[in-house]
Amino acid sequence: MAEQTTQSNRVDAQKLDPNMKLEQTGELGLTWLSPKEQPFRLSGFPWFHQDGVYRRLPLSPGHEIPPAVNQLANSTAGGQIGFRTNSPRLAIRVELAGKAGMYHMPATGQCGFDIYLGEPGDQQYFGTTRYDHTQLSYEVVLYEFPHAEERHVTLNFPLYQGVKEVIIGIEPGSRLEAPLPYRSNKKVIVYGTSITQGGCATRPGMAYTNILSRRIPLEFVNLGFSGNGRGEPEVARVLTEIANPAMLVLDYEANAVDLELMRRTLPEFIRIYREAHPNVPILVVSKIQYAKERFDPVLLKKRLDMKRMEMETVDMYRRQGDANIHFFDGTALLGTDSYNECTVDGVHPTDLGFLRMADTLTPMFKELLKGELESA
Structure with missing residues (x-):
């Protein structure tokens, strides 16, 4: 009886809802x-x-x-x-x-x-x-x-x-x-974390780099490495090999295990890339807010310390005459009031979270890429 009850309570939505059925293709003749x-x-x-x-x-x-x-x-x-x-x-x-x-x-x-x-x-x-x-x-x-x-x-x-x-x-x-050409042959390179990679979008088009690519007619290169984009100098050297960069975005704070790692890697990453590409805009983006920061002052302090260090690094380069390096405060990327409703697990955005990130970043991206978009 218990087994029968279990079977009768089982829900198979793919059989009950035609909109959820799997594709049955057969011989297509294409x-x-x-x-x-x-x-x-x-x-x-x-x-x-x-x-x-x-x-x-x-x-x-x-x-x-x-x-x-x-x-x-x-x-x-x-x-x-x-x-x-x-x-x-x-x-x-x-x-x-x-x-x-x-x-x-x-x-x-x-x-x-x-x-x-x-x-x-x-x-x-x-x-x-x-x-x-x-x-x-x-x-x-x-x-x-x-x-x-x-x-x-x-x-x-x-x-x-x-x-x-x-x-x-x-x-x-x-x-x-062939598709209509991009506005130019330049590429927007985005280096970072699992969030950069697209975790946890429900479908590929909702990763924030893909959303931005629909708004800015340039090729985007997503170099988000889940849990492992940590600003290694060796990776920076590989990135310098990508031809025709329009902009480099550094969005890897969430993978930096502590402030010391960020302090050690960020200036060096920028230095390596800048030697190879002296005039390409570089945008440093600080981390989104995590849901637990409301309740964990240690976690909040870590993010604020990281953000301060990133700002200081960008300011240092600008004082040295690099006018093409910029900082973006990621605090409000998911919104200010309901940001904790925009993730799957308090960390990784839902589609709503990625859309908010793209909405917030779009004006900055368009401003830094204005030369590429207007020169075509």
Whole structure:
């Protein structure tokens, strides 16, 4: 009787709600194309032309980087595929490097793709891959319209898993063209933490760097390394190799275990990058507020001490004549009154939190990138 009661109380929403059913594709009869080939545009993988893999750092860095950072570089956060097509159907096949396995972040954010339709400046969310998260591969129809019509497509890569292979399916005989170009060939490089990487967005397009990329028509490179972006000088040297930087954002305070580590790494990171790129804007962003700071004065003091140190570092460089280094106070990134309602666990933002972060950062980014946006 107890077993029967348990079975009768079990809820399987995927069977009860048609909007939650998994994709059943079967034989689609599409033409399958690799985004590694033209006219597709791959963004967010600075070393793709060299290594040919979906990875955020080089396969063989010229400097020895921490093993955890090297592993996390295989997460495809910030990667994008752009193209135009008049195909009335669009599908995607994905082979993942691993399965979803986090307790506080949906599989759609960890391992899924999402799709935006529209030209830069008017990219609108359309859908997310619906797949069996227990599997290492999936095939999903992204859209199916009754008529052929040219559409500008942006696909966002998974945030917390690696992608071994991805191919795009279109209707046979349909056109495929390059996307509209970026405003310039410069890249916005954002280095930081799990929050930078996109934890814990429900889908890739809601990572704050991806939101910003829809507002600022430049390529964004997401170099958030969950729990392991700690300002190592070796990583700074690797970052100097990224060609055509428009701006470098340093958002790694949350990974610095103590004030001494931040004091040791931040000035050196800036010095290394500045030697290679003397005029590129550098923006130092301090950490968001954590929910527990309301109740833990030690935690609050640590954040305030860190912020003060970051401000002092930026002021030091500016006094030495570096007018292209700036500081952004991250205290209000999630808002001032209800910031503790914008996270999954008191630390990692929800989609609402990421949207608030992007809203708060957008004016600063546009101001520092004004030269790139106006010169086109």
